[in-house]
Amino acid sequence: MLFTTTPTTLTKKALAILFASLLLLSVASSADEKHVSVFSPVASYTLPVLDRAGREYVGLLELLDPLGRVSTQSDGRRLRLRYNGIDADFFAGKTRAKIHGRDFEFSAPFLIENARGLVPLSSLSALLPRFLGTPVNFRESARRLFIGTEGIQPSFRLDAGNPPRLLLNFSAPVNPTISTEPGRLRMVFKRDPVVSPGSQSISFDNKVITHASYSENNGDAEIDVAANEPLMASFSNDRKTIVVAVVAPAVQQTPAAPSAAGTGSQNPAPARPAANNAAGNTNINVHRVLAVVDPAHGGEERGAALTDTLAEKDVTLGFARLLRHELEIRGFAVALVRDSDIALTLDQRAAAANVARAGIYISLHAVSQGSGAQVYTALLPVEGTSNGVFHAWNAAQAPALPVSRMAAAAIVAEMQKREFPVRSSSASLRPLNNVFMPAVAVELAPGTDGVTDLTSANYQQRASAAIADAVVSLRDRLGAQP
Amino acid sequence: MIPRHLLIGVAVLLVLVVAMAIYLHHMRRQQLASPAVSSLPVAPPASGPTEAVTLYVADDDAGILRLRSALIPLPGGRQQRAEELLRALLRIYQQPGAPHPLPAAADVRAIYLVDPGAAVIDLNAAFADQHRSGILSEQLTVNSLVETLARNVPGISRVNILVEGKTRETLAGHADLSESFDVMTIEQADNQ
Numbered sequence: 001m002l003f004t005t006t007p008t009t010l011t012k013k014a015l016a017i018l019f020a021s022l023l024l025l026s027v028a029s030s031a032d033e034k035h036v037s038v039f040s041p042v043a044s045y046t047l048p049v050l051d052r053a054g055r056e057y058v059g060l061l062e063l064l065d066p067l068g069r070v071s072t073q074s075d076g077r078r079l080r081l082r083y084n085g086i087d088a089d090f091f092a093g094k095t096r097a098k099i100h101g102r103d104f105e106f107s108a109p110f111l112i113e114n115a116r117g118l119v120p121l122s123s124l125s126a127l128l129p130r131f132l133g134t135p136v137n138f139r140e141s142a143r144r145l146f147i148g149t150e151g152i153q154p155s156f157r158l159d160a161g162n163p164p165r166l167l168l169n170f171s172a173p174v175n176p177t178i179s180t181e182p183g184r185l186r187m188v189f190k191r192d193p194v195v196s197p198g199s200q201s202i203s204f205d206n207k208v209i210t211h212a213s214y215s216e217n218n219g220d221a222e223i224d225v226a227a228n229e230p231l232m233a234s235f236s237n238d239r240k241t242i243v244v245a246v247v248a249p250a251v252q253q254t255p256a257a258p259s260a261a262g263t264g265s266q267n268p269a270p271a272r273p274a275a276n277n278a279a280g281n282t283n284i285n286v287h288r289v290l291a292v293v294d295p296a297h298g299g300e301e302r303g304a305a306l307t308d309t310l311a312e313k314d315v316t317l318g319f320a321r322l323l324r325h326e327l328e329i330r331g332f333a334v335a336l337v338r339d340s341d342i343a344l345t346l347d348q349r350a351a352a353a354n355v356a357r358a359g360i361y362i363s364l365h366a367v368s369q370g371s372g373a374q375v376y377t378a379l380l381p382v383e384g385t386s387n388g389v390f391h392a393w394n395a396a397q398a399p400a401l402p403v404s405r406m407a408a409a410a411i412v413a414e415m416q417k418r419e420f421p422v423r424s425s426s427a428s429l430r431p432l433n434n435v436f437m438p439a440v441a442v443e444l445a446p447g448t449d450g451v452t453d454l455t456s457a458n459y460q461q462r463a464s465a466a467i468a469d470a471v472v473s474l475r476d477r478l479g480a481q482p
Numbered sequence: 483m484i485p486r487h488l489l490i491g492v493a494v495l496l497v498l499v500v501a502m503a504i505y506l507h508h509m510r511r512q513q514l515a516s517p518a519v520s521s522l523p524v525a526p527p528a529s530g531p532t533e534a535v536t537l538y539v540a541d542d543d544a545g546i547l548r549l550r551s552a553l554i555p556l557p558g559g560r561q562q563r564a565e566e567l568l569r570a571l572l573r574i575y576q577q578p579g580a581p582h583p584l585p586a587a588a589d590v591r592a593i594y595l596v597d598p599g600a601a602v603i604d605l606n607a608a609f610a611d612q613h614r615s616g617i618l619s620e621q622l623t624v625n626s627l628v629e630t631l632a633r634n635v636p637g638i639s640r641v642n643i644l645v646e647g648k649t650r651e652t653l654a655g656h657a658d659l660s661e662s663f664d665v666m667t668i669e670q671a672d673n674q
Contacts, residue, residue, distance in 0.1 A: 033536075038636075042598055043598060043599050043636075043637040043639070044639070045636035045637045045638075046636065047636055062636055065560060065636065065637065066599075066636050066637030114531035114533075115531070115558070116531075175666040175667070175670060176670075177669070177670055177673045178670075179673070190666075190669070191639075191666050297655070301655070303615065303655055304614075304615035304616055304655065305615070312615070346651075365616075365617055365656070367615075367616035367617070367618065367619075368616075369542060369614070369616060369618075369619065370542070370543075370545070370618065374545070374617065374618050376617060379621075379667060379668065379671050380664070380667060381658070381661030381662055381663060381664065381667075394661050423545055425545070425621075425671060426667075426671035427617050427618075427621045427656075427657065428621065428624065428657055428658040428661070428663065429617055429621075429656055429657065429658060430652075430658045430660075433658075441617065443616070443617045443618065
């Protein structure tokens with residue numbers, strides 16, 4: 001018995017150590033993974049690059065699969081491939097292959113691993129036209145492969161107004177990852193076939209926005225804009241234009257709401273205008289902005305079960321009533337989408353805000369996990385067609401999204417002032433994407449006292465005062481009621 | 483006179499018959515005691531060479547997706563690879579103490595890769611019915627599924643999520659499932 005179990009245990013241990021080592025190796029290698037980006041009219045995609053004997057390889061099947069119909073057969077030494085009716089034979093360890101009856105010479109040996117064919121990256125420019133019948137442009141140093149496309153070339157135009165703006169125009173819609181750091185705004189194009197604007201670096205005769213540069217690396221293209229002040233970027237012209245501008249300074253308070261900005265719940269009540277004044281008497285010379293506040297869920301639709309007896313729909317209604325009060329005393333007109341326990345569809349909620357032509361739409365939610373609050377803006381789905389002023393229902397929010405994001409950022413800032421743990425992100429949350437005015441959703445989570453915080457008037461009041469102060473700071477950017 | 487060895491033989495056979503009857507009775511009782519239906523999804527184990535994949539694993543506390551490399555057996559077909567990939571992701575969420583717990587009975591029924599660039603994920607009813615309700619939790623689930631699929635299956639640019647083969651308004655009351663998810667938009671949102 002002892003004789004049989006000992007080797008089994010040892011084998012298991014050895015296998016476990018081997019598996020753990022492989023896992024560690026793969027985790028370590030994922031940090032600086034090499035990849036190649038492929039851009040074609042059919043699909044744009046990214047593939048991992050494998051290092052073999054000091055050369056870079058890519059999987060042949062993965063490369064061709066998104067471009068057409070492909071099938072392979074392999075016995076470990078030979079790989080037969082059929083792509084859109086073109087037959088090819090590849091041999092493990094050989095540089096010579098046969099494609100459509102003609103010889104083809106690789107720059108390094110073809111490899112077969114686990115019945116998977118690997119081709120050297122440096123041969124792609126010559127190999128792919130044999131299958132695709134179209135020329136390809138492979139920028140090997142940047143690992144960017146263009147098939148049947150010239151790429152999207154950006155052009156720069158500096159609007160030297162005050163504050164200055166840099167307009168980047170593209171020949172097709174783009175969707176870069178945008179990040180900012182002091183004195184710099186980075187746009188990384190992972191899926192867009194953006195190519196060099198002609199010059200790698202452009203200097204501007206401007207004291208604020210000084211220069212822009214273009215670079216390519218590891219499948220990505222990157223445009224960096226340097227400035228002496230913090231920058232932000234926004235999209236226009238159906239995502240064909242990116243406007244880079246200086247972050248606007250804080251909006252000055254209008255005379256009608258002198259004590260509103262920065263007025264938190266910690267401040268004594270007399271610092272604010274009295275409620276009856278806010279209802280209409282003090283706003284003689286200012287626009288009166290309508291805020292639509294939407295307590296999520298209601299009726300049979302209870303939302304999340306926060307405790308065994310507490311439903312999300314009840315917390316959101318109480319929270320909405322407090323927010324209405326906080327906004328009203330700051331001079332806003334406020335409409336609640338529901339002021340009782342009734343069920344409404346998401347379309348009815350969106351229609352209520354759109355018909356009222358609200359200046360801002362605020363949806364309120366509550367959750368029992370996490371802490372503090374989350375602020376959301378719309379994560380738009382694949383956009384439907386827009387026709388002039390008519391926008392697709394699922395993307396009605398698109399034109400207002402930049403201001404929505406500003407509102408979310410303002411709410412985060414105000415909540416942080418009140419020491420709320422808070423984050424902002426995007427969510428595919430209806431009806432945010434169906435309303436055409438700036439729109440945010442706030443999900444209130446418990447504080448230090450746990451779920452009981454969610455029903456605490458003090459806790460809700462702090463949160464609603466933060467939201468109201470944030471909305472006040474954006475008053476001039478919100479549509480006004482006549 | 484019956485020979486002695488015959489008597490012994492019959493006696494041994496009788497003992498064996500009685501022992502077999504007792505054993506059969508015991509086995510039948512054991513079978514009745516075990517549940518007839520298991521709530522856990524049944525999926526055949528994947529076969530094929532092991533490959534390194536990158537999973538986008540949701541972390542509820544941090545409210546983000548974390549990259550995690552894993553070695554999983556992936557079959558040859560593109561569609562089967564996609565299904566195994568998401569099942570590997572679900573296994574992480576179904577472990578005790580997972581950073582983003584999902585119900586034990588949650589499963590991916592199928593994934594359909596529709597040209598050009600579209601994928602449809604069909605979840606089982608338990609996945610949605612027993613999912614925790616909340617914007618953050620639901621959105622992390624959606625982003626995790628979409629990004630893991632797009633990262634490891636080249637060419638996917640948009641993803642639809644169905645439940646039991648049908649369109650569902652939300653995952654668990656919040657995350658909208660009625661529209662296609664744009665992979666680039668989700669990637670961009672996660673990078674913010």
